[in-house]
Amino acid sequence: MTGAAPALVCEPMTAATLPGALAVLTGFLADDPHYLASSAVYGDAGPAAVDAALRLFLARPELGMVYLARRGDDVVAACVACYAISTSRGGLVVKLDDVSVKSACTGQGIGGAMLEALKAHLRAEGVSRIDCGCHRDNAGAWRFYQRHGFRPLHEERIACLLD
Numbered sequence: 001m002t003g004a005a006p007a008l009v010c011e012p013m014t015a016a017t018l019p020g021a022l023a024v025l026t027g028f029l030a031d032d033p034h035y036l037a038s039s040a041v042y043g044d045a046g047p048a049a050v051d052a053a054l055r056l057f058l059a060r061p062e063l064g065m066v067y068l069a070r071r072g073d074d075v076v077a078a079c080v081a082c083y084a085i086s087t088s089r090g091g092l093v094v095k096l097d098d099v100s101v102k103s104a105c106t107g108q109g110i111g112g113a114m115l116e117a118l119k120a121h122l123r124a125e126g127v128s129r130i131d132c133g134c135h136r137d138n139a140g141a142w143r144f145y146q147r148h149g150f151r152p153l154h155e156e157r158i159a160c161l162l163d
Helices: 018-031 047-059 110-124 139-147
Strands: 008-012 064-071 074-086 091-101 130-132
Touching (some): 018 047, 018 074, 018 091, 047 064, 064 091, 064 110, 110 139
Antiparallel strands (some): 008 064, 064 074, 074 091
8 A cells, every 4th residue: 555645845946955946947948849949049058057047046035936846855846936026016026937847747736736826925925916928839838827817918028138
């Protein structure tokens, strides 16, 4: 007889959970065809850049966080939440990126549970809106975000590299 799976815990990344977050996010960025379609425009610099970014979040928490879902010591999902100030809201908002669930854990409600926990965490911090980009051809992601209250802005996200 096997025991029940450990409860899902959703929380910001720490130094101890950084390796698990790195594995989830680098796996997503390397395999997601929708991300890869835009990665050159983003200036994707690979796993070393992801590692540097995660370490920057730990060193500079005022910029945002990497939010995780884990079962026991196993990080099963991660996303990036960067703070910004919105003139239309008159306060803090968050830009959400790279919502990723380990492929072996998809379809179990983990991404939704992590997103709902993140929303509660951000409300408690006084954040009043989450902005997120989504590839137009990623129908599954669009359904996911809409189930969680996101609505299209009818804008196109664009980028300019400053290299």
